[in-house]
Amino acid sequence: MKFDPKARELKIVTGCIVCKTCEFTASQIFQVEEKSLTAKVLRQPREEETAAILEAIKLCPEKVIHWKPKK
Ligand code: SF4
Numbered sequence: 001m002k003f004d005p006k007a008r009e010l011k012i013v014t015g016c017i018v019c020k021t022c023e024f025t026a027s028q029i030f031q032v033e034e035k036s037l038t039a040k041v042l043r044q045p046r047e048e049e050t051a052a053i054l055e056a057i058k059l060c061p062e063k064v065i066h067w068k069p070k071k
Helices: 020-023 047-059
Strands: 009-014 030-032 040-041 065-069
Touching: 009 040, 020 030, 020 047, 047 065
Parallel strands: none
Antiparallel strands: 009 065, 030 040
């Protein structure tokens, strides 16, 4: 099956340690605010941002970035 970013939902689940790795990897998508205890998804990624999102998922030390098919 073809990988379709638009059919997926990017989110961060419980367990983020605010290390900022995702923000460094894809700052247009992920943001950690100073007072926040978690990273946030600013918007859903475009197709051309797929590689950066997959890299952020790979680098997240807590494996809390999920990008699963929409239900
Ligand atoms: S890389 Fe993972 S643990 Fe680090 S700030 Fe992003 S979501 Fe949180």
